[in-house]
Amino acid sequence: MNKKIKTILIVLLGVILLGGGIFVGLNWNNWFGNGKDDTKTTAQVDENAEDYTGDRDVYQGEKNTDTIDIPGFEAMNFKAGTKEQSVNLYNPEQNTCYFKMSILLSDGTKLWESKLIEPGKGIYDLTLSESLSVGEYEDCILKYECFAMNEEQTPLNGSEIKFTLNVLE
Numbered sequence: 001m002n003k004k005i006k007t008i009l010i011v012l013l014g015v016i017l018l019g020g021g022i023f024v025g026l027n028w029n030n031w032f033g034n035g036k037d038d039t040k041t042t043a044q045v046d047e048n049a050e051d052y053t054g055d056r057d058v059y060q061g062e063k064n065t066d067t068i069d070i071p072g073f074e075a076m077n078f079k080a081g082t083k084e085q086s087v088n089l090y091n092p093e094q095n096t097c098y099f100k101m102s103i104l105l106s107d108g109t110k111l112w113e114s115k116l117i118e119p120g121k122g123i124y125d126l127t128l129s130e131s132l133s134v135g136e137y138e139d140c141i142l143k144y145e146c147f148a149m150n151e152e153q154t155p156l157n158g159s160e161i162k163f164t165l166n167v168l169e
Helices: 003-032
Strands: 075-079 083-088 099-106 112-113 119-126 135-149 160-169
Touching: 075 083
Parallel strands: 075 160
Antiparallel strands: 083 119, 099 112, 099 135, 135 160
């Protein structure tokens, strides 16, 4: 065999081995697992959620399972120097999914996260991960994660609402 053909065969064999290695690497966890318990864990329903009694639009028709109503806020007021806060966060009664809500500062710091909130339930009191100083915190995020009300709690569409957090004395 001449030298040129040997070189081509060696390069071709190298490409095939490299491609095979990449293929095996990408599929390794699918074939052999990742060593973790593959049982699905589901989130817990938030026991702190109460029947929502605040002002809200009255729903007049049948539930539309194709849409999720997500309340928006332009501003929220917190008390400075304490982790305990009063809020008015809820999952509208007409929804057919759970909500998991989080409040984040603009830098991504998570101040609070709920468990699952059932439709028609709300959170009026919460405990922040840290107390805040007096000031106006722009571009905070109220993050909504939505989950189907089935055993798997299948993730659905969510939303992130930007708002101003006013921390007052």
